Amino acid sequence: MAKNKILPPGLAEMEAMAKAQLKTIPEALRRHVADVAIRVVDFADEDTLAEMGIGDPFGLLGLYRGVSLDRKSLIDAPADVDMIFLYRRPILDYWCETDEDLAHVVRHVLIHEIGHHFGFSDEDMHRIETQA
Numbered sequence: 001m002a003k004n005k006i007l008p009p010g011l012a013e014m015e016a017m018a019k020a021q022l023k024t025i026p027e028a029l030r031r032h033v034a035d036v037a038i039r040v041v042d043f044a045d046e047d048t049l050a051e052m053g054i055g056d057p058f059g060l061l062g063l064y065r066g067v068s069l070d071r072k073s074l075i076d077a078p079a080d081v082d083m084i085f086l087y088r089r090p091i092l093d094y095w096c097e098t099d100e101d102l103a104h105v106v107r108h109v110l111i112h113e114i115g116h117h118f119g120f121s122d123e124d125m126h127r128i129e130t131q132a
Helices: 011-022 027-033 046-052 088-098 102-117 120-130
Strands: 037-041 064-065 083-087
Touching: 011 037, 011 088, 011 102, 027 046, 064 102, 083 088, 083 102, 083 120, 088 102, 102 120
Parallel strands: 037 083
Antiparallel strands: 064 083
């Protein structure tokens, strides 16, 4: 008799999950990320890991790439599209280790990266989370 197996979501499924979680974020914040692209890939590339000083590819769950709102100028033409990367395999690894709800983990990483879009540092976000 075969056991029921839960298969982890693929890239497209996790991207759909991230878009669904984005809709749960209050509109006052969500409207500021309407032009930010969300991409789900398995891992950060080697250059990104080196740039971040991270040796273990499982050590990075997400990344915001772009110019944060606190540094944007209306005069400057955007060089590229702002993007939030969610790294599927590290997120799945974290999910397995913590036994948290996967949608909650994806939402948490997404909100963290949106915080960087607003110009918050990791320390700022940690302080906000501790106070909440």
